[in-house]
Amino acid sequence: MSYFSLDSKRLRLIAALFVGVLLLLGAGDDSARIDRLGHQMMCVCGCNQILLECNHVGCSYSTRMRDELTAAVTRGDSDNGVLQWFIQTYGTTVLTVPANRGFNRIAWIMPYLALVMGIGTVVLIAGAWRKRPPGPPSGGSSSGSSGPRSGGSSSSSDSQLDRFREQARRETEL
Amino acid sequence: MAEIGSFVLLLALALAAYSFLAGLVALIRKQPGSERLSETARRAGIASFGTVFLGAVVLVTSAFRNDFSISYILHHSNRDLPLPYKFATLWSGQEGSLLFWSLLLSGYGLVLRLRHKTDVRLFAHASVVIAAVQVFFLLLLNFAAKPFAVTQGAVPADGNGLNPLLQYPEMVIHPPMLYLGYVGFTVPFAFALGALAMKYPGEKWIHITRRWTMVTWGFLTCGVFLGAHWAYSVLGWGGYWGWDPVENASLMPWLTGTAFLHSVMMQEKRGMLKTWNMWLIFGTFWLAILGTFLTRSGIISSVHAFAQSSIGDWFAWFLVISLGTFTFFFIKNRSHLRSEHKLESLISRESSFLFNNLLFVLACFTVLWGTWFPKISELAQNTKVTVGPAFYNKVTIPVALLLLLLTAVGPLLAWRKTSLESLKRNFLWPSLGALAVGIALVALGVKPWNDVSYFYALIAAMLAALVAFTVISEFVRGGRVISRHTGQNLGASMVHLWHRNTRRYGGYLVHFGVALVFIGILGTPFNREAEKEMGFGDKLALGPYTLLCRSYTQEENANYSSDLAIIQVFRGDRQIDTLYPESRFYTASRQQQHVPAIRSTLKEDLYVVYEGQNPDTGHPIIKAHLNPMVSWIWIGLVTMVFGTILSLVPNAAPIRATVRDSVETGVPSAGSGQAHVRPAPVGAGD
Numbered sequence: 080m081s082y083f084s085l086d087s088k089r090l091r092l093i094a095a096l097f098v099g100v101l102l103l104l105g106a107g108d109d110s111a112r113i114d115r116l117g118h119q120m121m122c123v124c125g126c127n128q129i130l131l132e133c134n135h136v137g138c139s140y141s142t143r144m145r146d147e148l149t150a151a152v153t154r155g156d157s158d159n160g161v162l163q164w165f166i167q168t169y170g171t172t173v174l175t176v177p178a179n180r181g182f183n184r185i186a187w188i189m190p191y192l193a194l195v196m197g198i199g200t201v202v203l204i205a206g207a208w209r210k211r212p213p214g215p216p217s218g219g220s221s222s223g224s225s226g227p228r229s230g231g232s233s234s235s236s237d238s239q240l241d242r243f244r245e246q247a248r249r250e251t252e253l
Numbered sequence: 254m255a256e257i258g259s260f261v262l263l264l265a266l267a268l269a270a271y272s273f274l275a276g277l278v279a280l281i282r283k284q285p286g287s288e289r290l291s292e293t294a295r296r297a298g299i300a301s302f303g304t305v306f307l308g309a310v311v312l313v314t315s316a317f318r319n320d321f322s323i324s325y326i327l328h329h330s331n332r333d334l335p336l337p338y339k340f341a342t343l344w345s346g347q348e349g350s351l352l353f354w355s356l357l358l359s360g361y362g363l364v365l366r367l368r369h370k371t372d373v374r375l376f377a378h379a380s381v382v383i384a385a386v387q388v389f390f391l392l393l394l395n396f397a398a399k400p401f402a403v404t405q406g407a408v409p410a411d412g413n414g415l416n417p418l419l420q421y422p423e424m425v426i427h428p429p430m431l432y433l434g435y436v437g438f439t440v441p442f443a444f445a446l447g448a449l450a451m452k453y454p455g456e457k458w459i460h461i462t463r464r465w466t467m468v469t470w471g472f473l474t475c476g477v478f479l480g481a482h483w484a485y486s487v488l489g490w491g492g493y494w495g496w497d498p499v500e501n502a503s504l505m506p507w508l509t510g511t512a513f514l515h516s517v518m519m520q521e522k523r524g525m526l527k528t529w530n531m532w533l534i535f536g537t538f539w540l541a542i543l544g545t546f547l548t549r550s551g552i553i554s555s556v557h558a559f560a561q562s563s564i565g566d567w568f569a570w571f572l573v574i575s576l577g578t579f580t581f582f583f584i585k586n587r588s589h590l591r592s593e594h595k596l597e598s599l600i601s602r603e604s605s606f607l608f609n610n611l612l613f614v615l616a617c618f619t620v621l622w623g624t625w626f627p628k629i630s631e632l633a634q635n636t637k638v639t640v641g642p643a644f645y646n647k648v649t650i651p652v653a654l655l656l657l658l659l660t661a662v663g664p665l666l667a668w669r670k671t672s673l674e675s676l677k678r679n680f681l682w683p684s685l686g687a688l689a690v691g692i693a694l695v696a697l698g699v700k701p702w703n704d705v706s707y708f709y710a711l712i713a714a715m716l717a718a719l720v721a722f723t724v725i726s727e728f729v730r731g732g733r734v735i736s737r738h739t740g741q742n743l744g745a746s747m748v749h750l751w752h753r754n755t756r757r758y759g760g761y762l763v764h765f766g767v768a769l770v771f772i773g774i775l776g777t778p779f780n781r782e783a784e785k786e787m788g789f790g791d792k793l794a795l796g797p798y799t800l801l802c803r804s805y806t807q808e809e810n811a812n813y814s815s816d817l818a819i820i821q822v823f824r825g826d827r828q829i830d831t832l833y834p835e836s837r838f839y840t841a842s843r844q845q846q847h848v849p850a851i852r853s854t855l856k857e858d859l860y861v862v863y864e865g866q867n868p869d870t871g872h873p874i875i876k877a878h879l880n881p882m883v884s885w886i887w888i889g890l891v892t893m894v895f896g897t898i899l900s901l902v903p904n905a906a907p908i909r910a911t912v913r914d915s916v917e918t919g920v921p922s923a924g925s926g927q928a929h930v931r932p933a934p935v936g937a938g939d
Contacts, residue, residue, distance in 0.1 A: 121639050127497055129641070132490045175641035177626065182634050186626045190619040190648045197611045205604060208525075 112152050116161055117145065119176075123169045144169075255323050258311040258401035262352075265304035265359070266391040272298035273384035276377060280451075291377050295366045298384055302359040305391075309343060309356045312400055316342040321412050324402045325349055331412040331841035333811035337425050338415050344428040345419055347549060347564070348400035353429075354545075355390040357436040362387060365440060375458060378447025379440070386439055389571050397564045414841025417813070421487050427479040431503055434473025435541040438510060440465045442538035445531055449582050452589045456524070459517050463756075464901055466517070470510050471897035477503050478890040489847035489862045491782065491878035493886070496645045498553045501624045502544025505617050509537040512613035519606050522668060527590040528583075529610070535579045540617070542572055553628060600671045605663035612656045619648050650709050654716060657771055660764050661719040664727065683722035690718040706778035713775040720768035724761045731758075752905040759900025766896055769889030776857075776882030784876040786867050787818065796879045798859055799823040803831070805873045813837045815848075818863055818873045822852060834863035834875065857881045 114131065122133035124140040130148070133141035144165075151161045165173045177183035276294035279287040312325070316339045321327040329346045330339055344350040362383040369376040394400065441462040448458040480503060485493035494500060513533045519526045546568035547553050623640045630638045665679040694714055695701070701708035732747035741749060751758035785793045787802035794800075805818040815837040822830040832850035839846065852859040860878040867874060 119643075121641060127495065128490060132492075170637070172627075172637050172639045175639055176644045177630065177638040177640060183630065183638060186622070186630075186638075186640065186644070187648075189622050190615070193618050193622075194615055194652075197615050201607050201611050205607065 109152050112158070113148055116152065116158060117148055119162065120144070120148075120165055120173050121175055123173055129175060254311055254315045254318075254320055255401040255403050258308050258315075258323075259395075259399070261304045261308045261311065262391065262394050262401070265301050265308065265355075266388065266395050268297045268301040268304060269359075269384050269387040269391050272301060273381060273388050276381040276384060280377060280381060294384070295369060295377070295380060298359075298362050298366050298380055298387075301384075301387060301391075302363040305352070305356050305359045308394075308400075309352055312349060312352060313340060313343050316340070319412070321410075322404050322408045323400075324404045325400050327404050327409065327412045329412070329415055331414040333841070334412075334415055335420075335812065337422070338420055341419065341425045341428075342415065344432070345415055345424075348394070348398045348402075350428065350432070351390060351393055351398050351564075352400045354432055354436055355387065355394060357432055358383065358387055358390060358439060361436060361440050365443075371461060372457065374451065375444065375447055375453055375461070378451055379443040382443035382446050383439060386443075389567075393564055393567055397567055411841065414839060417837065417839045417842060417844045417846040418487055420812075420839070421483060423479055423483045423486070427476060427483050430472050430479055431476030434469055434476050434510075435503075435506065435544070437465065437469030437472055438506060438534070438537045438541055440469070441513075442534050445534045446579060446582060449531055449586055449589070452586050456521055459521055459530075463517070466510070466514060467897055467901055470507075470514055471894060473503070473507050473510060474890070474893055474897070477507055478887070482887060485883070486849065486851065487846075489849045491780070491849075491860050491862070491876075491880060493883070494642075496623070496640075496642045498624050499544075499548050501620045502540075502547050505544060505620055506537045506540040508613050508617040508620070509533055509540060512610045512617075513537055515606055515613075516610050519603060523603060525603065526606075526610075528587065531583065531590065533610070533614075539572065539575060540621075542568060542575070546572060547624065553624060600666065600676070602663065602666045602668045602671075605659055605666050609656065609659045609663060612652055612659065616649055616652045616656070619652065620645070623648070653771075654709065654712055657713065657716040657720060657767070660767055661716060661723050664761065664764065665723055679723070679726070683719050683726055686722040687715045687719035691715040704778065710775040710778050713771050717768040717771040717775070720764055720771075724765045724768075727761060728758070749905075751899065752902070755902045755904055756900045759896045759898075759902070762896030762899060763893050764896075766889045766892030766894075769885050769892055771889075773882050773884065773886030773889060776880065776885075779881045781879045782876065784864065784874065786870065786872045787820075787875045788870065788872040791872075793875060793877060795859070795877045796857075797824055798877075798879070800832075800861065800875065800877055802873070802875070811840070813839045816863065816866065816873065818875060820850070820861055820875065822859065830859075832859075832861050834861045836863045836865065853884050855884050858883045 117131035118129055120130040122128050122130050122141040122144065124133065126133055130141060130144055147165075147168075148161065151164060156164070162174065171178075177186040179187055272294045274294075275290050275297065279291035279294060282290075312323075315323050315326050316330045317336070319326070319330070319332050325346055325348050326342065329349065330342045334342075338345075342349060344353040362380065365376060365383060366380055369380070444458045444462045444465075447453070480500065481493040484495065484500075485491075488495075513530065516526050516530050516533060520530050546565060549564050549568060552565060623644055626640050627638055630636060661683070662680075667675060691711060691714065694711055699707055699711050699714075701711045728747050728750065729743070731750040732743050735741065735746035735749045735753075736743055739746065739749065781796060783793055783795045785791065787793060787800075787805075789802060789804065791802045792799055793802075799822075801821040801823060803819045803821050805816070808815050808817065815835045817833050817835040820832045820834065821828050822832060830852050832852060834850040835848040837846050837848055838844075847862050847864070849860055849862045851861075858878075858880040860880055862876045862878075864874040864876045866872065
């Protein structure tokens with residue numbers, strides 16, 4: 080008998096081991112899928128918690144829903160199939176986030192749209208500011224003056240100098 | 254007691270209404286005698302505090318006296334409730350919390366009106382705005398949410414008790430902190446609206462409100478974080494932030510308030526962003542009211558929500574009226590808000606503030622959008638959806654990381670323009686340090702290519718390190734300058750440095766606290782958990798720990814009965830702790846609640862929950878979480894609060910360094926030929 084020739088008993092043993100390993104791998108996949116899918120769903124008892132994190136004592140919803148999830152995954156339903164079954168049974172609120180399709184896509188788009196618009200606005204404002212000539216500085220910003228600006232004496236070099244000193248004091252560090 | 258309480262609240266309404274109307278008439282008429290009318294309005298405002306305070310005293314006294322003839326006390330207290338929680342009854346329900354809100358508002362109003370001599374006319378304007386808000390809350394208390402409504406029918410012998418979730422020591426301080434923050438933003442808003450209405454010249458109103466804003470921000474920060482800590486310690490799901498609408502309601506004004514704290518510096522220093530600051534402080538005030546509307550109207554479902562009632566309509570109208578009033582004055586006087594300077598460079602402190610504000614407001618918009626989207630979806634397609642943590646995490650984490658980057662970079666940029674040389678000098682070592690932290694984490698096993706959450710955690714760690722290193726380098730560099738001038742050692746020089754510009758260096762400490770908070774949050778992707786039914790001697794392994802169920806038992810007192818497990822914690826073969834997770838059943842309210850047991854270290858929290866009992870075996874079901882780095886969040890909070898307190902300390906007199914007189918005046922001094930020296934301040938910027 081050559082080294083590679085296997086008797087039928089040994090072949091059966093190897094096959095059984097292989098199937099066992101596959102089953103174990105499958106079991107591992109199932110628990111990972113249950114964990115993943117269970118974190119994509121809410122408990123519908125009103126506690127506002129993720130299904131697998133609902134810890135209400137005697138919460139009949141989460142226990143039943145976890146059992147249903149385990150059964151569906153063990154049955155071999157696809158992820159989408161499991162989620163669809165839960166949506167049909169418990170409504171769209173069972174999902175932790177809005178689906179990224181149809182009207183609900185707006186939920187996902189808006190923050191990014193706001194970011195783009197915000198950056199655009201800041202760039203526009205910054206550009207406009209860089210081109211604009213500066214207005215007169217307000218007299219009261221740091222001196223604590225609450226009176227009107229002394230526009231009439233702006234030609235005086237002393238008052239100008241004081242203003243520039245004040246501006247420098249405000250804008251410089253160390 | 255109910256009659257006294259109702260009477261004083263009615264009196265408070267009359268006084269606040271007089272303060273508002275008389276103050277308004279005095280401001281509009283500007284005739285001889287207006288000052289006296291304005292003074293009567295001020296005094297009426299002061300008196301309104303006394304009456305609201307008396308109303309609160311009556312309600313708390315009723316709780317201590319178990320006066321269940323008052324419906325509010327019947328529904329929120331019971332005879333066996335521990336005394337501190339009887340005091341907390343004041344803010345435990347809708348009517349009481351509105352009374353508490355009104356009390357704080359009139360308290361802030363009292364301080365403002367007592368300090369009116371700082372600037373009589375501006376304070377008179379602000380007082381009228383505060384009085385208007387007071388009138389709204391007192392109208393609610395007198396006609397819509399009466400805290401002194403009497404119990405219908407026969408008065409029961411005992412009350413329904415306080416919600417078990419609220420029977421936790423932090424609940425005695427968390428709501429007051431939060432309300433002090435919410436209500437406090439009314440003051441800078443009142444000054445802003447007053448300054449806008451009277452076209453107040455200069456930025457003095459910002460100087461006046463600077464401390465108010467910082468104190469208020471400090472309170473709101475404490476409130477938000479204490480809420481997170483309460484959720485972590487009480488709700489028993491192992492987390493501290495669930496993006497619930499009520500949590501979001503507290504976060505939104507915090508975000509805009511933080512943006513305001515930064516952007517007012519641009520107005521102070523450079524006379525820019527005047528219009529933006531007006532809207533930002535109005536938005537902060539408005540969002541605080543909006544948050545209250547969200548939680549009181551029942552329009553959005555939340556685990557925290559108060560019972561649905563008609564007061565949502567009152568809040569909706571108040572929001573519309575306040576928006577209309579502010580918009581009217583803005584349109585009327587917007588020419589007054591012209592910027593004084595132009596932006597000179599994109600690499601400058603000004604532009605960093607612009608982007609900082611953009612990101613804060615964007616984060617606020619995202620939270621607002623996510624909170625409202627279920628309602629929008631219902632209106633648009635008649636289908637409700639849930640917007641849960643996954644949405645917020647996906648959208649807000651990148652924004653938060655960008656903000657962290659600006660936290661590190663912004664303070665080191667100069668006003669007007671920053672040179673490349675200065676950038677290199679300021680950032681080289683902090684950047685190398687942050688890079689070293691990143692490399693070390695990858696070497697320790699954080700593989701960013703395995704999972705996006707690991708990637709975010711790594712980036713957050715590097716940016717937090719960058720913030721920490723830049724703050725440290727700023728202190729060290731400034732300390733050396735002081736040390737050269739004074740001859741003090743570096744430590745004393747750094748204290749000296751802080752005392753020269755408390756706001757700036759206190760602010761740096763706040764930034765350091767933010768970095769610590771991020772370090773705490775970035776542990777989240779590495780959380781682990783395990784669950785097991787544990788009889789006597791059963792073991793549960795989690796990370797480096799082994800939990801051994803030594804015993805399980807029952808206890809009972811007048812307030813609640815509890816099932817608890819005695820869990821010994823081993824690390825290797827050595828027992829390091831014993832934990833007592835509980836499940837309580839409160840007698841009066843007939844509600845059950847978990848009380849997790851937490852073993853907290855700087856590295857990680859072992860968080861053990863008594864989930865329930867197996868009905869067949871009677872064995873406890875124990876769930877254990879291993880949450881890395883959580884303690885750093887609370888350490889970060891303490892640092893932020895400490896930094897805020899330090900920034901409120903008045904500055905010491907500046908050190909005088911010598912600069913040539915000729916530099917300042919351009920004219921050489923006469924006499925000896927030596928340049929005359931003139932003092933210049935050290936540590937005077939922000």
